[in-house]
Amino acid sequence: MKTNVxxxxxxxxxxxxxxxxxxxxxxxxxxxxxxxxxxxxTGLLNSCPLYALLGISTCKSRH
Structure with a gap:
């Protein structure tokens, strides 16, 4: 699972x-x-399937 929360x-x-x-x-x-x-x-796992489906992420981007 990719982190997106x-x-x-x-x-x-x-x-x-x-x-x-x-x-x-x-x-x-x-x-x-x-x-x-x-x-x-979803909060405990830092991953939301709906966010993944919609391409949304509330994580800070790492540059």
Whole structure:
């Protein structure tokens, strides 16, 4: 997997994913909260398949 998620994008994905999962576990938002697994995993792996498909990268370029 090629790294295409970096910096603030990574932090936002992890926080939002964990928040959604936490809300699902407490029953606050129901089963839809489990969708938070996707941003959590993509943030932890630094790779987003949708970004790769669209040719997007939020990583700093190395010159």
């Amino acid at each position: 970096g910096g603030l994008d990574k932090i936002a994905r992890i926080v939002i994913g964990a928040l959604l999962i936490g809300l699902a576990l407490t029953g606050t938002i129901g089963a839809w909260g489990w969708i938070g697994v996707i941003p959590l995993v």
